Amino acid sequence: MHWLHLAVAVIFEILVAIAAGKAEGFKNRKWTGITLASGAAATFFLSKALLTFDVGVGYALWTSVAGVGITVLGALFFGQRLNAHKAIGILLVIGGVVGLQLSGSA
Amino acid sequence: MSNPAKTSSTNAWLSLLLAGVFEIGYALAVGGSEGFTVLTWSLVAVVFFLLTLYALSLALRTIDVSIGYAVWAGIGAVGAAVLGPLFFDETLTPAKGIWLAVIIAGVIWLKLADRTKPEAAPVPRTEPVADRAGALRV
Numbered sequence: 001m002h003w004l005h006l007a008v009a010v011i012f013e014i015l016v017a018i019a020a021g022k023a024e025g026f027k028n029r030k031w032t033g034i035t036l037a038s039g040a041a042a043t044f045f046l047s048k049a050l051l052t053f054d055v056g057v058g059y060a061l062w063t064s065v066a067g068v069g070i071t072v073l074g075a076l077f078f079g080q081r082l083n084a085h086k087a088i089g090i091l092l093v094i095g096g097v098v099g100l101q102l103s104g105s106a
Numbered sequence: 107m108s109n110p111a112k113t114s115s116t117n118a119w120l121s122l123l124l125a126g127v128f129e130i131g132y133a134l135a136v137g138g139s140e141g142f143t144v145l146t147w148s149l150v151a152v153v154f155f156l157l158t159l160y161a162l163s164l165a166l167r168t169i170d171v172s173i174g175y176a177v178w179a180g181i182g183a184v185g186a187a188v189l190g191p192l193f194f195d196e197t198l199t200p201a202k203g204i205w206l207a208v209i210i211a212g213v214i215w216l217k218l219a220d221r222t223k224p225e226a227a228p229v230p231r232t233e234p235v236a237d238r239a240g241a242l243r244v
Contacts, residue, residue, distance in 0.1 A: 064209045
């Protein structure tokens with residue numbers, strides 16, 4: 001269940017990034033509202049996930065997987081380049097998450 | 107006489123460090139809120155959420171967005187991992203520490219990937235947007 005909560009928190013966090021990008025420095029009211037609502041939802045589901053995950057582990061997983069999602073979505077739908085630099089970052093995050101899980105620390 | 111540009115840069119970095127500290131507070135408070143069932147921790151979490159947003163947006167007026175996010179995310183994640191065991195019934199084992207370090211290095215590296223090249227022609231600076239993950243500039 002905690003992985004599901006974390007996944008939902010990550011999805012809302014990615015939504016925060018997309019909405020904040022459209023909020024034009026919080027001048028656009030609609031997207032500012034979506035940004036804040038998504039942030040609140042992300043925080044809520046993160047807190048649910050942290051009922052099981054250690055704070056440090058859950059927080060790192062949340063922020064890093066969201067970062068990977070933002071980079072991948074940016075490349076797929078927002079015309080950003082997925083270069084070698086970004087690929088290394090993605091691989092580091094994935095490797096770290098897998099290692100954490102295999103070592104029984106997550 | 108202080109150099110105004112230098113003062114502004116120093117203040118921006120102070121804001122960024124503060125934003126990182128607030129982000130640690132946010133992470134710890136969200137954990138302590140136990141699914142937002144503990145009122146005090148929940149209120150503290152909301153306050154830190156707003157403080158980190160405000161301090162980050164101040165810092166990003168001066169500091170390159172990608173560097174700002176990288177530093178901020180790094181402070182938050184390292185701080186939460188190190189301070190979690192002090193506040194809660196948690197332990198930071200060597201294995202956990204190493205894999206967390208790999209993850210945190212990955213996310214810092216990822217944030218730095220958007221860095222604008224210093225030698226590139228100056229581009230019109232868009233208003234930076236403070237969000238919690240790295241805004242997609244679309």
